[in-house]
Amino acid sequence: MRDDVRLTRDNVAILVDSTADMPEFIAKDQNVSMIPLLVRFGAETYRDWIDITPSAFYPRLRAAKELPTTSLPSVGEFVAVYRDLRSRYDYVYSFHLSSKISGTFGAATVAAEQVDNVTVVDTGICSSGIALLVQRLLMRIEAGTTHQGTMDYIAWFQENLIMLFLLDTLEYIVKGGRVGNAAGLVGTLLNIKPILTFKDGLVTPFKKARGEKKAMQVISETVAERTRPDAPLHAAVAHAEVPDKAQEMIDAVRQTGRPVESSFITELGSVIGTYGGPRSRVLFVLQE
DSSP states (O other): OOTTOEEOTTTEEEEEEGGGOOOHHHHTOTTEEEEOOEEEETTEEEEBTTTBOHHHHHHHHHHOSSOOEEEOOOHHHHHHHHHHHHTTOSEEEEEESOTTTOSHHHHHHHHHTTSTTEEEEEOSOOTHHHHHHHHHHHHHHHHOEEHHHHHHHHHHHHHHOEEEEEOSOSHHHHHTTOBSOOGGGOOGGGTEEEEEEEETTEEEEEEEEESHHHHHHHHHHHHHHHSOTTSOEEEEEEESSOHHHHHHHHHHHHTTOOOEEEEEEEEOOHHHHHHHOTTOEEEEEEEO
């Protein structure tokens, strides 16, 4: 694709995988499509966000003797989706969770070699962070941008995004093998709240806080340290069965005194929820 290609609502399709955990207003956008990952409880297989929703997933997760397994779409499935989108749009942008924690980006990249004008992006993140990226890109496409402008913005977004994960327990993410050395954060029996982040595409320990109130203070202080007081923020939170706690994260962002221009709360789907566990929350904040 040429760098100077003009992108519009009429010629661009955006594809995400289901780990983007999109809120309804983005999921229903006419330019946005989703390809599901899979979650398996024993011999039963479900398509994330299609066959199983968070309200059905978390009770099963809590009751399961073994952690469910997850898997990615096949190359053939990606090819079929790309061809369908290309029959209706000139260009496709395909956004996927970090390649350091899933092979989804790799499968999408192989598939894109078989369909022209498909750009595959390793977001380096997951969940509502991807949804936030899509939201901001849609606004830029509406305002008028180019392919090069879009790629430049994606790189800037990845560099400037604040990412904080608050888990109720490290049990699920450690069992699932999606975190590195977390030994220093173990301590949930003492009311220690482990706070994680993404670094170089991997989930890594960030800080630990004793109790919920302290955790919110850490979040507020971190956002304040990494943002300017003179520009608005955009925030996105995804949660596992705790909408009130998700709102507390938005409130912690507002406690910085920075204006919050936009925010949304969504749910953690079954794939990300497998590793985050019940009552987990993820916060993404961007200042443009």
